Amino acid sequence: MPLLLLFLAACDPADDAAAPDTVADDTAAGVPSGALDPALFLAEGLAADIRTEACTLSGGTTTTCYRIEVHSLPTEHDVGPFCPRSVTDDARVTGIWIEDGAVFDASGAFIEGLATFYDDDNWQLYDESTGAVNVTASYEACEAAARPDVDPAYQNYCVECSTDYLDAGTTSTYLLPVTPVPLASPAEIDRMGVVGLALNGVDFDPPAPVEAILANYTIAAFDDCGGHVNLHAGYHYHAATGCPTEVAQSDAHAPLIGYALDGYGLYAMLDTAGTEPSDLDACRGHADATRGYHYHVASPGENMFIGCFHGEQGEREGGEGPPP
Numbered sequence: 001m002p003l004l005l006l007f008l009a010a011c012d013p014a015d016d017a018a019a020p021d022t023v024a025d026d027t028a029a030g031v032p033s034g035a036l037d038p039a040l041f042l043a044e045g046l047a048a049d050i051r052t053e054a055c056t057l058s059g060g061t062t063t064t065c066y067r068i069e070v071h072s073l074p075t076e077h078d079v080g081p082f083c084p085r086s087v088t089d090d091a092r093v094t095g096i097w098i099e100d101g102a103v104f105d106a107s108g109a110f111i112e113g114l115a116t117f118y119d120d121d122n123w124q125l126y127d128e129s130t131g132a133v134n135v136t137a138s139y140e141a142c143e144a145a146a147r148p149d150v151d152p153a154y155q156n157y158c159v160e161c162s163t164d165y166l167d168a169g170t171t172s173t174y175l176l177p178v179t180p181v182p183l184a185s186p187a188e189i190d191r192m193g194v195v196g197l198a199l200n201g202v203d204f205d206p207p208a209p210v211e212a213i214l215a216n217y218t219i220a221a222f223d224d225c226g227g228h229v230n231l232h233a234g235y236h237y238h239a240a241t242g243c244p245t246e247v248a249q250s251d252a253h254a255p256l257i258g259y260a261l262d263g264y265g266l267y268a269m270l271d272t273a274g275t276e277p278s279d280l281d282a283c284r285g286h287a288d289a290t291r292g293y294h295y296h297v298a299s300p301g302e303n304m305f306i307g308c309f310h311g312e313q314g315e316r317e318g319g320e321g322p323p324p
């Protein structure tokens with residue numbers, strides 16, 4: 001039985017203050033229940049059993065990390081669709097785009113209206129006579145367009161890559177600290193790195209390089225789950241839209257959706273009453289008696305999950321490369 005379920009069974013949900021004392025698990029004595037629980041990762045997303053090993057964190061601390069090998073492919077929700085094929089395709093058969101804090105359906109009508117949306121007549125992602133949308137529908141096109149230095153031949157394309165292009169044997173390995181180590185001052189998010197890991201084994205990535213994408217008159221559409229595919233990182237998320245596995249909390253707190261690279265918990269933005277915490281720090285974190293320090297991810301339109309790292313980061317081995 002996962003630790004959280006034990007906790008749920010033992011805890012009076014109305015009494016948060018007593019919660020840490022009710023955690024009587026052998027591995028969690030004195031540690032808030034928010035500590036990383038390996039049992040919460042979906043077995044289908046793992047390439048190997050999670051084990052512990054010695055590691056050195058970003059701040060130089062030598063400690064123990066969980067070694068988590070993942071497939072980086074969701075098993076509990078579909079991948080795609082991303083781009084429309086025609087300007088008549090509606091939101092049911094397309095994904096999303098984000099701009100200025102808001103989420104837009106990447107529908108055919110949206111593609112048709114890009115010149116107006118971005119107030120730039122150079123946008124022309126479709127054939128005016130047939131209504132066909134320019135989509136990167138091959139491995140070569142994906143490789144040329146799904147990178148910050150877009151091949152000029154693929155300007156004015158809706159960019160999507162298929163998971164079929166990925167090597168089936170590809171896995172990524174994460175080392176996440178068993179006990180997070182707070183920093184004296186927060187660390188910036190590395191745009192070439194990774195923010196964290198969903199419970200299904202998929203990356204939460206740094207902000208998509210939207211400036212470079214738009215400068216090339218491309219739209220790197222996300223699916224409705226806020227993810228898309230590149231050849232280096234595989235499928236990865238840029239927005240939390242509620243698709244991947246969540247673990248409900250015994251109180252009204254937002255559900256757990258994964259863990260950040262520093263080992264602290266990543267929770268949804270809103271609690272069960274639909275309210276965002278009012279006391280988040282610059283990293284979008286705060287602490288409570290039940291979970292200790294943890295993050296609440298940003299709204300899906302913000303092109304970010306958290307603002308910075310509160311603790312020393314573990315690392316991701318493999319899967320390197322730019323995250324467009």
Ligand SMILES: [Zn+2]
Pocket residue numbers: 253267277286288294295296
């Ligand atoms: Zn919280």
Ligand SMILES: [Zn+2]
Pocket residue numbers: 205208228230236238323324
């Ligand atoms: Zn991306």
